Amino acid sequence: MGFDRYGLVVFVMSTMCLMKCSLGFDPQDNYLLDCGSGRNSSVGDRIFLSDSFAYRFLSNPEQESVTAASSQPIPSTYGSSLLTTASVFNKTSNFTFPINHHGRHFIRLYFFPFVSDSRAYNLTSSRFSVSAQGFTLLKDFQPDITPTVKEYCLSVTSVELVITFVPSVDTFAFINALEVVSVPDELIPVSAQAVEVPRTNHSLITHALETVARINMGNQTVSPDEDTLWRLWNSDGPFINLNSLVRFVTNLSVVNYTADGPSVDIAPLAVYGSATKLETESNPNMLLNNTWFFNVDPGFSFFVRFHFCDIIKRPPSQLVLNIYLNSMSVFKDLNLGQHTSNVWGAPYFLDAVTRVSGNGVISVSIGTSLANGNPPESILNGLEIMKISNSKGNLDETDPRIVSLTSQSKQKVWVIAASVAGALLFVGVSGCLIFILCRRNRRKTSNSGHSPQENLSPNESTIISKSKIGYRFPLIAILEATDKFSESLVIGIGGFGKVYKGTLFDGTTVAVKRGAPQSRQGLAEFQTEIEMLSQFRHRHLVSLIGYCDERDEMIIIYEYMENGTLKNHLYGSDLPKLSWKQRLEICIGAARGLHYLHTSSAKAIIHRDVKSANILLDENFMAKVADFGLSKNGPEFDQSHVSTAVKGSFGYLDPEYMTRQQLTEKSDVYSFGVVMFEILCGRPVIDPSRPRGMVSLVEWVKEMQKKGELEKIIDSYLVGKMKMESLKKFVEIADKCLADEGIDRPAMGNVLWNLEYAHQLEGIEIKTGQTGQTVNGSNGVSSTGFAEGSIGDLDGVSMSRVFSEMVKGEKQDLR
Ligand SMILES: *[C@@H]1O[C@H](CO)[C@@H](O)[C@H](O)[C@H]1NC(C)=O
Ligand SMILES: *[C@@H]1O[C@H](CO)[C@@H](O)[C@H](O)[C@H]1NC(C)=O
Ligand SMILES: *[C@@H]1O[C@H](CO)[C@@H](O)[C@H](O)[C@H]1NC(C)=O
Ligand SMILES: *[C@@H]1O[C@H](CO)[C@@H](O)[C@H](O)[C@H]1NC(C)=O
Ligand SMILES: *[C@@H]1O[C@H](CO)[C@@H](O)[C@H](O)[C@H]1NC(C)=O
Numbered sequence: 162m163g164f165d166r167y168g169l170v171v172f173v174m175s176t177m178c179l180m181k182c183s184l185g186f187d188p189q190d191n192y193l194l195d196c197g198s199g200r201n202s203s204v205g206d207r208i209f210l211s212d213s214f215a216y217r218f219l220s221n222p223e224q225e226s227v228t229a230a231s232s233q234p235i236p237s238t239y240g241s242s243l244l245t246t247a248s249v250f251n252k253t254s255n256f257t258f259p260i261n262h263h264g265r266h267f268i269r270l271y272f273f274p275f276v277s278d279s280r281a282y283n284l285t286s287s288r289f290s291v292s293a294q295g296f297t298l299l300k301d302f303q304p305d306i307t308p309t310v311k312e313y314c315l316s317v318t319s320v321e322l323v324i325t326f327v328p329s330v331d332t333f334a335f336i337n338a339l340e341v342v343s344v345p346d347e348l349i350p351v352s353a354q355a356v357e358v359p360r361t362n363h364s365l366i367t368h369a370l371e372t373v374a375r376i377n378m379g380n381q382t383v384s385p386d387e388d389t390l391w392r393l394w395n396s397d398g399p400f401i402n403l404n405s406l407v408r409f410v411t412n413l414s415v416v417n418y419t420a421d422g423p424s425v426d427i428a429p430l431a432v433y434g435s436a437t438k439l440e441t442e443s444n445p446n447m448l449l450n451n452t453w454f455f456n457v458d459p460g461f462s463f464f465v466r467f468h469f470c471d472i473i474k475r476p477p478s479q480l481v482l483n484i485y486l487n488s489m490s491v492f493k494d495l496n497l498g499q500h501t502s503n504v505w506g507a508p509y510f511l512d513a514v515t516r517v518s519g520n521g522v523i524s525v526s527i528g529t530s531l532a533n534g535n536p537p538e539s540i541l542n543g544l545e546i547m548k549i550s551n552s553k554g555n556l557d558e559t560d561p562r563i564v565s566l567t568s569q570s571k572q573k574v575w576v577i578a579a580s581v582a583g584a585l586l587f588v589g590v591s592g593c594l595i596f597i598l599c600r601r602n603r604r605k606t607s608n609s610g611h612s613p614q615e616n617l618s619p620n621e622s623t624i625i626s627k628s629k630i631g632y633r634f635p636l637i638a639i640l641e642a643t644d645k646f647s648e649s650l651v652i653g654i655g656g657f658g659k660v661y662k663g664t665l666f667d668g669t670t671v672a673v674k675r676g677a678p679q680s681r682q683g684l685a686e687f688q689t690e691i692e693m694l695s696q697f698r699h700r701h702l703v704s705l706i707g708y709c710d711e712r713d714e715m716i717i718i719y720e721y722m723e724n725g726t727l728k729n730h731l732y733g734s735d736l737p738k739l740s741w742k743q744r745l746e747i748c749i750g751a752a753r754g755l756h757y758l759h760t761s762s763a764k765a766i767i768h769r770d771v772k773s774a775n776i777l778l779d780e781n782f783m784a785k786v787a788d789f790g791l792s793k794n795g796p797e798f799d800q801s802h803v804s805t806a807v808k809g810s811f812g813y814l815d816p817e818y819m820t821r822q823q824l825t826e827k828s829d830v831y832s833f834g835v836v837m838f839e840i841l842c843g844r845p846v847i848d849p850s851r852p853r854g855m856v857s858l859v860e861w862v863k864e865m866q867k868k869g870e871l872e873k874i875i876d877s878y879l880v881g882k883m884k885m886e887s888l889k890k891f892v893e894i895a896d897k898c899l900a901d902e903g904i905d906r907p908a909m910g911n912v913l914w915n916l917e918y919a920h921q922l923e924g925i926e927i928k929t930g931q932t933g934q935t936v937n938g939s940n941g942v943s944s945t946g947f948a949e950g951s952i953g954d955l956d957g958v959s960m961s962r963v964f965s966e967m968v969k970g971e972k973q974d975l976r
């Protein structure tokens with residue numbers, strides 16, 4: 162029974178899990194709209210919905226948009242059936258999409274400016290801006306007369322994504338079709354290394370990306386239908402102007418997606434199975450570069466991904482490459498075999514970031530190397546270039562000073578001049594000399610510790626600064642503790658990976674959280690969690706026992722919490738119900754833990770993911786706060802908030818944080834208020850199976866409170882088993898926690914104090930008034946009892962004294 166009872170969930174990880182199957186990616190969010198169209202339109206295997214559906218996402222469709230249909234023939238391109246109609250907006254209009262998956266999403270905007278059938282609209286005279294999530298995607302945009310699909314990749318962690326169209330003065334905006342599709346978490350890393358010295362990491366997580374080039378090498382276009390994420394990969398062929406030293410190769414059958422390499426979602430078979438390589442027959446012994454040139458907007462940084470797959474040489478005949486971006490070395494002597502465990506046809510990719518100024522050109526060179534003594538070869542299978550939003554959250558406007566210098570060169574036509582910029586170094590007699598020089602050069606750079614190879618290696622063996630923490634476990638100890646990660650010991654599964662119950666060599670029972678190997682997203686959270694937990698020891702915070710980062714593992718070992726999550730005891734399981742007193746005590750414990758986080762160090766720690774699934778219960782049902790993966794240091798003393806991308810869990814997110822992205826301790830207070838109502842009502846914060854108006858717990862509570870019928874939504878198990886005074890106090894506190902403005906919410910210390918007061922009211926008999934009256938059905942609590950919920954007698958009287966006592970008490974908790 163033990164396992165069944167506690168087994169389901171101990172930790173529910175904060176990142177949401179994305180299903181990935183071998184047949185193709187199944188996005189959790191998948192909005193496809195054929196704007197202005199009276200019927201659904203199928204494109205490949207997808208259906209773009211007609212206006213009657215598109216209208217649902219517009220706040221005020223009748224007033225905001227008119228539809229237009231083209232009177233012209235539409236050029237034949239992918240999705241051209243979507244381009245025959247459009248929605249036209251003559252004032253600011255918002256599309257609002259509910260978001261299920263917190264993480265990166267593609268936004269694709271289809272534009273084709275036609276003249277409408279009645280000539281009512283000439284879409285070429287439109288001019289408008291488009292923004293989403295605080296990012297400017299397009300500014301005073303005037304669409305090209307050819308069909309254009311703009312693709313953006315945004316991190317969305319709020320409950321909805323709003324895309325805003327703003328017409329420029331005296332004109333209007335339009336859109337032919339729109340896609341909002343979630344993408345796998347591993348697609349875009351948290352950060353990537355700059356090629357410029359010093360090779361610092363450029364954070365990507367807080368930025369929006371715009372695809373400016375996505376190229377399949379090998380002179381073949383890969384259509385969105387051949388890609389699990391419906392990406393278009395343009396052929397490099399049409400742009401090549403000098404090709405005597407370039408050869409296209411294709412061999413799809415040799416591509417072998419291995420378990421520890423990139424998945425088909427990173428790039429499809431058609432991309433890895435074709436390549437542009439050096440023409441070696443007539444140039445067998447030359448050191449050469451193949452170079453491609455791309456025109457881009459200057460003044461931005463760009464994320465560049467190189468896709469490689471050795472489809473030409475059977476191992477162990479290894480391919481060694483030199484990779485350059487704007488003549489700066491990205492990677493010297495990349496030995497493809499070494500990075501793919503010598504599996505023939507195993508895909509591999511490399512990321513880099515570069516800043517572009519001046520002439521607005523990115524050059525990509527793949528050079529041959531003699532490092533392993535083989536005849537030189539060079540190969541590139543695919544290339545992606547994405548513009549990174551600048552510090553102002555803008556993807557379309559540079560700093561005005563830069564623009565004034567370079568506005569003439571701002572063009573968006575992609576010219577790839579794949580050419581050979583090769584110094585023709587004959588290897589014959591001088592071959593040995595070059596070979597030696599290369600080797601020496603390589604040794605020198607690796608000694609200096611700045612070898613690009615070292616810097617870019619994805620295998621960070623040491624992720625945590627070890628000086629701080631002494632809890633590093635060898636992998637072998639963890640394998641032993643978990644019976645080699647036996648499936649029978651799994652006690653929880655989340656977006657981050659699995660949680661196992663383990664027994665250490667000394668007999669201690671522990672919970673072992675193991676990050677999924679490719680979860681790049683998880684790395685930052687893994688680090689944060691260990692760093693946070695190792696700073697704190699508190700009775701009401703889950704203790705860190707150790708961690709393991711051997712062989713790219715991301716493993717955290719916690720104290721084992723016998724009774725699992727609070728959530729599991731509130732609903733959705735057949736565990737015995739918690740009494741009102743137990744619930745109050747759990748609230749008090751969790752509040753103590755949070756209060757400690759907020760106040761124990763000079764800089765407050767904000768948990769950011771307070772929810773019932775992150776409150777764990779030990780064998781005595783004592784509450785401990787868990788999961789610090791999203792925690793963040795609070796504002797400095799001279800600032801009132803921290804600006805940050807919105808993270809957290811659906812249903813618990815502070816509305817102020819969501820809209821302004823300003824994080825304070827009061828965001829945790831809000832989430833805690835939600836947890837309090839969850840505890841009182843014994844239902845999920847979001848329950849899609851309920852009728853409208855009741856789906857969101859917070860909305861429902863507010864509605865019922867307005868009607869003075871809050872008692873109707875209390876967990877039926879509690880009805881008749883709680884005292885009215887303590888209930889009243891409890892609701893009053895929870896309600897204050899949910900104040901719209903952070904400034905109106907009480908501090909965690911205040912919440913804690915009031916909870917203890919409610920606990921006392923429950924425990925002792927008060928000899929005045931309606932003492933001891935319990936809540937039963939609709940009679941127990943009068944409507945005025947809640948609606949006018951006056952502040953308790955003790956409130957505000959001697960708060961400062963109470964506080965100082967509480968803080969003193971708190972200190973004794975420290976271990
Ligand atoms: C369009 O597709 C939706 C969803 O698949 C479907 O419910 C609706 O009936 C379709 N409408 C038409 C006109 O085919
Ligand atoms: C703008 O929209 C309003 C309301 O639909 C409409 O009456 C008006 O004619 C539109 N103006 C233009 C220039 O399209
Ligand atoms: C559109 O969304 C923006 C930002 O979310 C908001 O400020 C604006 O009021 C909304 N406008 C309409 C018409 O809903
Ligand atoms: C539409 O407007 C463009 C420029 O704004 C103009 O060149 C074109 O002739 C117009 N077409 C029609 C049919 O009015
Ligand atoms: C870049 O990030 C990696 C981990 O993603 C880290 O190991 C490395 O130290 C970082 N480099 C710099 C210069 O911050």
Ligand SMILES: *[C@@H]1O[C@H](CO)[C@@H](O)[C@H](O)[C@H]1NC(C)=O
Pocket residue numbers: 380398399401404
């Ligand atoms: C690339 O393929 C196209 C046909 O798809 C062909 O016309 C062109 O010549 C090819 N380019 C090269 C450089 O071979």
Ligand SMILES: *[C@@H]1O[C@H](CO)[C@@H](O)[C@H](O)[C@H]1NC(C)=O
Pocket residue numbers: 412414415
């Ligand atoms: C393609 O790869 C297979 C191995 O999977 C090999 O047998 C075959 O000869 C290759 N084809 C070409 C044209 O190189």
Ligand SMILES: *[C@@H]1O[C@H](CO)[C@@H](O)[C@H](O)[C@H]1NC(C)=O
Pocket residue numbers: 417419420504
């Ligand atoms: C793919 O590589 C694995 C080794 O990672 C090997 O076991 C398997 O046979 C290969 N598959 C094919 C089709 O070559």
Ligand SMILES: *[C@@H]1O[C@H](CO)[C@@H](O)[C@H](O)[C@H]1NC(C)=O
Pocket residue numbers: 448449450485487488489526528582583584
């Ligand atoms: C290849 O290009 C890089 C960067 O432009 C350059 O440093 C290198 O010398 C070139 N190699 C050859 C063989 O031309």
